[in-house]
Amino acid sequence: xxxxxxxxxxxxxxxxxxxxxxxxxxxxxxxxxxxxxxxxxxxxxxxxxxxxxxxxxxxxxxxxxxxxxxxxxxxxxxxxxxxxxxxxxxxxxxxxxxxxxxxxx
Numbered sequence: 184x185x186x187x188x189x190x191x192x193x194x195x196x197x198x199x200x201x202x203x204x205x206x207x208x209x210x211x212x213x214x215x216x217x218x219x220x221x222x223x224x225x226x227x228x229x230x231x232x233x234x235x236x237x238x239x240x241x242x243x244x245x246x247x248x249x250x251x252x253x254x255x256x257x258x259x260x261x262x263x264x265x266x267x268x269x270x271x272x273x274x275x276x277x278x279x280x281x282x283x284x285x286x287x288x
Contacts, residue, residue, distance in 0.1 A: 207243050208235040220254040226261055230281050241277060249274045
């Protein structure tokens with residue numbers, strides 16, 4: 184009798200276990216690419232990819248709060264056209280740094 188037959192409910196070796204953090208990152212990745220405006224898709228999508236691939240790190244609670252904002256406000260904050268609310272300042276700064284976007288003077 185093989186090990187597989189001994190435990191028919193065992194996960195296949197090819198199925199990874201996903202932590203709650205990984206599940207959040209996967210959801211954020213999808214939300215980053217499906218915003219509603221192409222401009223924000225192109226700004227948030229690659230950053231969320233980098234986060235999900237562990238090339239970047241951030242406070243996931245702060246990122247989720249940022250993702251709740253509407254695209255028009257986000258775009259104005261990232262571009263520096265209007266001041267960023269203090270609550271989102273650190274995340275907008277990291278997003279700008281990721282894309283080498285300098286805020287307007």
